[in-house]
Amino acid sequence: MEAKFQTFLILLAVLAGTALAARRFNVAPAILLMLSGVGLAFVPGMPPVELPPELVLLMVLPPLIYSASVAMSWREFRNNLRPIVLLAVGAVIFTAAMVATATHYLIGLPWTIGFLLGAIVAPPDVVAPLAIARRLNMPRRILVVLEGEGLANDATALILYRFALAAIMVGHFSLPLAAGEFSLIVAGEIAFGIGVGWLSLRFRKWSRDPQVELTLSLITPYVSYWLPEHVGGSGVIATVACGLYVSWNGPLLISSATRLQGIFFWDLVIYMIEGLLFLLTGFQMRALYEKSKAFPLDDIMIATAVVVVIIVIARFAWLYPAIYLPRILSKSLRERDPSPPWQWAFTLAFTGVRGAVSLAAALALPFTLPGGEAFPFRDLILFVAFGVIFITLVGIGLGLPPVVRWLGIADAGRSEHFAEHEAEIAARRQALDAALRSLDALTEEKDVSEEVVRLLRARHDIRVNQLPDSLDPTHHDVSAAGTALTRELIVAERKFIHDLLRDGQITDETRRRIERDLDLEEASLANREYRGAPL
Template sequence: MKLAEIATGGSMVQTIQILVLLLAVVAAVATIAARLEIPQAILLVLAGVVLALIPGLPTVELAPELVLLLVLPPVIYSSAVDMSWREFRFNLRPIFLLSVGCVAFTTVAVAAAAHWLLGFAWPVGFVLGAIVSPPDAMAPLSIARRLQLPRRILVVLEGEGLANDAAALILYRFAIAAVSAGAFSFGQAAGLFAAIVGGEILWGIGVGWAILRLRRWVRDPRIEITLSILTPFLSYWPPEHLGGSGVLATVTTGLYISWNGFRLISAETRLQGIFFWDFFIYLIEGMVFLITGLQTRTLMVRIADDSLSGMAISAALVSAVVIAARFVWMYPATYLPRWLFPPVRRRDPSPPWQTPFVLAFTGVRGIVSLAAALAIPFATANGQPFPDRDLILFLTFSVILVTLVGQGLALPSVIRALGLAHAGRRERHSARAEEDKVRRQAIEAALERLDQIAAERNLAESVVQRLRARHRDRLMHIEQRSDGDDGHKKLTELYDEIELQLIAAERERTNDLFCGGKLTDDARRRIERELDLREADLANRRGEE
């Protein structure tokens, strides 16, 4: 299936059947991954490989435009919206050194290895280097969060994952142009790179500003969520069409909305949008990783005439260079700025050696690399076949398998061996204490405002007392949860546990009355929504303990 077309020439009905089957596989693999505590991205790729090797199943081929134009924009936008602009700005130096510096260094290292050891022409080597240079942070982040790594490591990984695709895709376009035209001008490329970066940042800010004002004007959650779906494509498509990457504009829009959206987006829209986008991205990523594994059959057909041992050696060599280049870059990038610039060292002391090691080990490759390889044109500008196109595609897929499956499966053991497992627990408790402090101040501000309203409107004391008791109950709950005494914490846990049982009792009685014909459908849904919100609030508090 290429985009929506089965390679064997099947009808639209067969295409839909294949898509439904893939959804079923995603659900089944995700269930198994949760049981085994393995990132589902790894199992989905392996499941795709297994399915691709089963005789008789249709060949599924991933169309690069599906990823670059339809999949990549919403995934990047969603990650950018979830990203903290304050943390992104504070960690801009390490994020820039990884997303731009490490990508460029890896591109050069792979190009040199491909030229000197595999016999690639320099421009073709740079095409391969640009393709395999950007890491995919999704699978490592799921492991890192589960093992409670320090927050800063997570922020750097998230920030790198946002920006490295832009740098890699721009380098990729330059390399493709050099192969097609047979010439390359560094000065011209540098000027064009600066123009792309500046233009995409301005475009991203403009789209974010306009979309937020439009969403505030419509004030309808369904329309706002529709606009949120359109936002990443409005950010991505115009710069991409004009020769940029589109990634940087989409990241800029997402960060702008993340920083300014809380003032302009209604609470109802946020609640519905969180659930929608969580499911939307989950579905996209699951399907993409599964289809990545399904490319195995297509690759086997294309390299059938080549020496298997020679291909394996080439794949091992390129994979080793990709992994080693990140380690070689990581330590100087971490410590050299602090040694050379005392203000940087004073503001941001050097981390222990384990931190750059785990950051270096998380350099797994993913779907962007595969899409870029598939997007290589079949012919150059003069009509000649693009040099080593099928070999580049095979090497890219091999790097993805080696890094995603190999490093991904080993990452939990590496984190534990480095002593970083649960290292973020203390800062998480500290963050919880600060959060509770702000909650108390907010509730106290609400109580002060209540006294002002009571005086202005001459409210009855019974009304004021009821509202004051409700907020003081919230304040007492926070005090009990924040208190270091185990007795208070156990009391809070008991309170939450009993509250969940009471919600279940309300839900059961509501359903009984509905079944007995004493409640309309609309009323039942409104009551269910209230109960769902209360249960979600309790689950959120319990999950953050």
């Protein structure tokens, strides 16, 4: 137990150090974390660390999916539902079929094994590519489609995975039956996920205690995931539906104290889960290396190369017709939603990084068939899954920034980002105007002293004056200088309060209350600060 705890502390230290290195060298943390995991796995004396598939599929996946769903806008998800479904369902099925066909004719795998391998490697990961894409100032719609695809494609892949696995275990497969079951799973999980989200928000509103509400928020993804998964579904669709419901309906039902604490709580939870997941994925290289000694290396290399090439080609082959063909055939769609630039389509097609869910699905394969014989090609599937994850994460992850620069995608993203912040300033001003009208109405309805009204109007004027008139470079420079000076004033005030505490003029409780106000003001500065990181 002590050795395991020491290993855990080492992983945490590597996680923190790698995050700092990634920021220093402007590289996606997921890439360095996986490479660090591979390096650590071969350090002499380092105990092997296995990645139990049930840990990923039952413990890690629910909070990741739920958190991403809550962070996503239901309106943007709904407005981009067609491209999201085309990628999350259509592209996954098409890629799995392409992998099955290629491995059957080029490598000689049975059709059922090929479809199983295709289901494992078909779904792109959502964590690593989105982390890279956000830093590259990509247009908002590309980010929404990528995030929506990453949320839903695991469900398609895991359902295909179970169908293919069942066909191998029992020896037969019925396409009509599978299609009907797939439709039933989707409809049932959507309804169940919305029901769990509704109950979660009602319980949280009733409790009105931040600690209880955060506990309920942590339980919610597991309830929405485990029950459908237990009865033969994927659990992913229910969790996505639950998260989107909470995202749309939560702002008016969740208290401000819970929301403030929840942001930091969930940021830390997701940071730890994602970091340790990529580290542990890299750690699997040691176990796979030991197994590979009894397996022909040429077979592993050829199979991995074939699958990597196929999944890249399949994504391009599916995505371009899926984007442009419906608009060619439908005038109403063409007028309602004009065709995006080819650079956008190329970026979406290029962003096909595979993640730990693929490895977990491969690790979850049984060792034997019902008759007692060994599960066919199990080790080869494991090697190929890890190889695909490693090559796509490192290759595409490092290649995406120069590709985005070459395509000029960031220019559109910057313009969109600028317009979004201009709209934000306008919305803030309109909200303050609405609050001022409410103040006037309240003072007429209630007996409020002039002093209270004067203080409230002064607060309103301060908030209005804090808003910049524009986000052009001149105003931005002034705003940035004011923000920097405000931070220095907060530091000076915090130091003075500490001196008062040290001299015994105030108590610790007083210091904590004052510090909380200063912390909230500093967090407000960070929230208002315009961030436009150049490529």
